[in-house]
Amino acid sequence: MNDLWNNLNGSPNIQDGGEIGVVTQGSLTEGVEMKLNPDRSVEDVKAGKFVVIEGYKNQFFSMITDLSLDATNPEILLYPPRESDQLLHSVLNGASTYVTVALRPMLMLEQGEEVVDEPRPVKTIPSHFSKVVEAEEEDVSRVFGSEEKDDRFFNMGTPLDMDTPVCINLNRFVERSNGIFGKTGTGKSFLTRLVLCGLIKNKKAVNLIFDMHNEYGFRAMKEGGQGNSFVKGLKQLFGNQVALFSLDPESSRQRGIQPDHEVYITYDQIAVEDVIALQDELQLNPTASESAYLVYAMYKNRWLRQLLSLDGPDVEQFAEDIGANKSSLSALHRKLKRIENFPFMVNSLNGADAVDTMMDYIDRGIHIVLEFGRQTSMLAYLLVANILSRRIHEQYVTKSEKFYASQNSEDQPRPLVITIEEAHKFLNPATARQTIFGTIAREMRKYYVSLLVVDQRPSGIDEEVLSQLGTKITALLNDEKDIQGVLTGVSNASGLRSVLASLDSKQQALVFGHAVPMPVVIKTRDYDEIFYKAMGDLSDEERMEKAEAASAAIFGD
Template identity: 25%
Template sequence: MEPVGYVIGNNGVDELIMIANPRYADVIKLFDYVYYEHGDSRILAQVTGINRELYRVSDSLAPVVFNDGVKPVETVLVKLLIIGKKTGDLLKLPEAPPPVSTPVYQADPELVKSYLGLRGRLCIGYLASMQDVKVCLNEKAISRHMAIIGATGNGKTWLSVLVIEELLKLGATVLILDPHGEYVKAKETVSKMDGVGLTVFRLSRQHAGDLTYRVGLIAADPDHIASVSGIDDKAIRIREAFSLAHRCVKLAAKAYGDSKLATLRNMERILAQVASGRRIQVGMLQNLFGTKYPTGNLNDNKYFRRLTVVLSELNDLASESAGRHAALAAKRYVRKLRRLGVYSPLSTRLLKLLKARHASVINLAGLDDSVQDHVAYSILSRVLKARINYVRRLPGPKYPYPVVIVVEEAHRFAPGNGRRTLTYGILSRIAMEGRKFGVFLVLITQRPSKIDQDILSQVQNYALLRVVNPKDREALLEAGELMNSNLDKILASLNIGEALIMGPIVGGQVPIVVKLRNRVLEYGGGDINLDKYWGVKDEDYENEVSRMMGLKIPKLTIERAKLLLDKISDESLSDSVIRGYVNGARVEVDLKNEVWSCSKCRNSMKPCEHVVALLLKKAMREAELMHK
């Protein structure tokens, strides 16, 4: 076998410089595997850089070379990252660099396979430099948590979908926190995977989803939901009124054995009573809440005794002007929470979310950051508690199988700027203790410099796509034990759809560059196709939409509708009726009778931008089909 090059120097024990054999100068590619022989061992290395340089010529020959048409002589210098020699099942770096002029050979697939291992069951692609070497990650190493990191548009979600697909094939329970609704489309293609289920949970009826998830008021901390409502931490009296109203409905629900009493509407009724200055007696609650209670003796009921104490404190508020004003303000915040539609007396049953061989997508799109934070905190806390109860055989809700939690936009839930979200605490605990209880994290972010470094440091498996921002690369160097300056150089060389993977998930010794395979499950997100919209002329579609509705559509409405084209989901056409969600609004248009409805704008005299957007998309699709 002819050498592809020769060693001409080294930059330390783990990096070599090779001059390429001229016959192979155009064959050697980035991330190729090569080897050289040292005694009876073969030392595997990987190409991490290729430079072409002019061969040095003397000053007397320079005019001849550059002015008389003589072709300059170039050299191709190749940087090699030494992977090591195989000793049993381990790879070890050589004790010393090879002598200058040591021949270097192209490594064949079998040699690479034997050195790298890759005998796991999470098959996400193949080696970037060898398409016939399949990359299958060690599924057991997911217990050490995983971070998927890369600049926007380089394949983070693509890779996470591949990991989810492979986990589902193995029967895993997967939970996905989805701030932008990117995984909702996976529902459309999950049928292509035999025996696998996927459910989308929405928080609002206006958003896409199969089922609605609710956060329970009875189990919620009143301080947490007060923060979600927007009450300032320094507004002590307003928070006091809010908390007392919460405790009142919670204790009433427990005292009378009726969880339906613990509602935001009943909190509002209590606060309205206090704000009016009227005292509240236990006997008034039945009329106030509009329900009938059991008539038995409640004097021995511990919740009833606590309820009377809380009512006394509420009456104290009602007796003073500042207390009444605080109750009135707290009532406004409760009404704001009611409009969200996120809270109910009891949380959605955990076993609706957690199932083997199943993924649950929590569609948080359209919610404020504080609401997303509280929902994520609620779900993660319940999952961890259920696993702790099962492992330690404690009373309470249990779940018998390990759970993999995928957190998109992880820097939103665990920011590294000193700000502490509710989710930060539970994520930190899962990162440190989750392995013991079978709760594992897959954190996804494009900004590792903005995620909490203590949490990131607990992650041992990294899948790094192209990272451009210097601060983000510096954060990776600080957080990842396996990261070094050599690997940092590789990150800048990755193409879209390539990932540098390191940690126990690839054996723990050798980082590898993977070309991702095609997906089965679809996902949303990605860049908007601007050509599709910037090329649209109002007159091209205005007449068509006006024809559909039998009236003239204003240009301003058309312009607003164009901005909503990428926010349309769940479209359907039945007979002459078009239905769909447009930016969270439920829209229905009856083309035959030329009537419409929009859950946000109601039945206005003229079609709103939500209605027009749905019609505009239909018109554009029909024009595209005609063009084809």
């Protein structure tokens, strides 16, 4: 009998596709409302679900953004039927008490039309009583493309409650700077690794990854895993296509990793802008940059070495000599002294300059992961990322200008994507306008360099930068300010807000922006053996077989 009542009240086992409701009202600006079919349980309808509204001429691909319980007669709410009165429950369900679902049409396609590169925005709404159905597999591949169709599509996961892959268009992805957000522990690094794998596998751009926590290059700990649960890093998956650079070779070796290169930085390579970027971290006064520029005016590239070589009392005299404010320069001197403690700071280089080596790799299309080892202080990260990116960007500007002049396709630089973590430290409103990352984020693809911004605190990032990010992949965010930050520059953001706050804390993300035709909530792809295989990685046995075959080919049986 209980089963019977369940069936009448919207059975949880009604999972088949088909009609889930009809459109009852709505507007273009606010989205449309649907009355849920009484035979559907409200608990099966989740925010973020991908549904299709069947209009007369068009199909509207929509996302569920809100759900509400309504009643035609307030008396029912004052005197709810007793629990034992199942018949009355069933009679009221769908008649006097009903569920309204708010839908946000995200994409409009004529019946049978395919998505072309530039998706058409929704310009109208479906008529009254249009049927709303669950999206089917072909709808998903029609909207998001599929990996089989084209190598620009990369499978990121599946929509909620479905098994068809949702792909992002990598060609469009690399056209802009992008962001990956989510609060701690929601799988940001995992999402980042996934995107990087896509870019590397499909050869859409060269990556430079500032790997603060050593989790991209070689193996990384799997969160929530049991025992020794490690996942493969990019170097393991892509071998020669990825080069490991290390700031702390000792740490790398201790972890059993042999880096391809060690990175050292000389004092002469630090420009005044690099120091300004550390304003927050070093708590520099606003006048510090003026003082630094005064020193720079006198000593040019050697300004920092010169400044740090002084001892306490000499600084005041030095300030007087160059006409700087004594206390300001002393403060700058005192604070910059911290830089001397970093083991990667050297007076002169023994081997090649790290940036030259990196450029050499980048020109050959080899991706670079820079591990920070134990140098996990924010100061080290900011300093190194700034110096290297600034210098690489300078070289890219030169290359791009050369290409613009010659218009020879051989001169065209390879697109470069720089991945930075803790991005709000680089791109906060105070420094974003002055640092290299702010410049890259704003100037977009003019010089073939873009950013992949990874952050847990998007509200700390400059709004202008946020609004310029092309594609945003966002795991769960709780803070209202962060949600608002992520949705900066998105039209009709209100619906996405509730979706974003209701994501699962693991393996779920909202993808929206330039690389997908419409926002979509995905259950992210598993990062497991199947994924490794798809990335072209071989299992141990296969590798052994391949090696044997190769040796047989060379030396004979």
